[in-house]
Amino acid sequence: MSKKLPTRQEDYSAWYNELVKRAGLAENSAVRGCMVIKPYGYAIWEKMQRQLDDMFKRTGHENAYFPLFVPKSLFEAEEKNAEGFAKECAVVTHYRLQNDPDRPGKLRVDPNAKLEEELIVRPTSEAIIWSTYKNWIQSYRDLPLLINQWANVVRWEMRTRLFLRTAEFLWQEGHTAHATATEAVAETRQMLDVYAEFAEEHIALPVVKGVKTPNERFAGAEDTYCIEALMQDGKALQAGTSHFLGQNFAKAFDVQFQTKEGGLEHVWGTSWGVSTRLMGALIMAHSDDEGLVLPPKLAPIQVVIVPIYKTGELDALLERIRPIQQGLAQRGISVKVDSRDTERPGFKFAEWEMKGVPVRLAIGARDLDAGTVEAARRDTKQKLQLPLSDVVDSVDKLLNDIQLSIYNKAKHYRDTHTTRVDTYDEFKAVLDGPGGFVVAHYDGTSETEELIKEQTKATVRCLPLNEPDEDGVCIVTGRPSQRRAWFARAY
């Protein structure tokens, strides 16, 4: 195996795949389309989870857990939802294996152990959850019901890519029920804001908040809101969605409540989710040809200390390093001292760069005697001498700088790859040139959207919430348009 990664320039896709494996984030498993998330990758996911979970709790949500399996009769209750997911469901039909009489030592499915009703492995949990909510909700006093669950789901995708699209993935799904449409819409928008804040503050990933067109809407939703991000190859990635479900699921599962006034009404629903796909976004947005670049807020290890020493001097040096290590830890900075005696410094430098640790301190007796340490920041590769006297403050500040700096870099890339166009020719030229978001008028019909997708592979990513109304004409049909949409080729 070559020491260097393929570059983004020569093969973006190979760069991504190699990076995910070499940084120890995930690998393909023995199961088609399913990945093994390795400890270092899972540590990043755990940091995402912890932060998001805090944000959910702060907005009044509680966690619960619902079954992996959904009886087919429940699954099919909300027709649009069922239809939307039907083609990618794993289905359990039997419950027992037996020895195969024809092939000694092998097992086969016991033909007598067929389930009376097939079980669908959840591709999303609306069905099982709403069938439960029917029992939980009787009165306006039971509302709003604000539940989240951390779970795995299965969608039998034809083509998979580590983190970006896998047959099984981890996510959270919030499912809420409300007395009024207004409240439910407010919840939908609130959670979109939570996602956007998380993406920008923690992943350092600038996102556009918007609403999906009917073509791209979640199956069973009245409206789908989303955050869209731009990757370094000019393709967009949907990073999170929040759905206003109207009364669709309440009606399908007969979830009604008595109002204060004594009436009987269906509740209003929302659902919202982000998945391990955020890992893909994180990787593709910031990393470079040397490996992963992690925002300090999500880095499992924020500072790695590499001791520089000669044979026999390691223990003595580690003693001198300890106060620095403890000082950083007391500041709440996660620090690792790479005291492996089996690898040389150059190897360690390269390895921690591959793993995206934001700050590296190389410390030898020479530095300590001079009252300095050498710091290297991962994002810019810049090296600087920090005075030993205030190393904790300096590193703390450095981590904040890095968090901000990689956000600004991603924002600059996004802004310089967002192009307003007024003709279809310009539209195509941008897509085939720099790529990125293309902001254009179109007539708002599904037909035009389909046509554009067929001809250019670009889809409407969203109608941004903050995009002002503006009269114009559709770049394809010339019909009037009141608003620009954001298009892009997407993952």
Next chain:
RNA sequence: CGGGGUGUAGCGUAGCCCGGUAUCGCGUCUGCUUUGGGAGCAGAAGGUCGUAGGUUCGAAUCCUGCCACCCCGACCA
């Protein structure tokens, strides 16, 4: 599911056309020397050649079935 391709050590591979002792690199292990940007030398371990059958004195190599994976398409919130 359609078209194309590939299965050889932990990983990446040569050998296959034209049958005859299993090739090389990385990694791993041991020892010594090294250690401020991916160390050097010496030695060692590691293989049902995807799987089942066939042809043959003899199969990684030829033939057939099966399985798995990859790429392109279809599919994709």
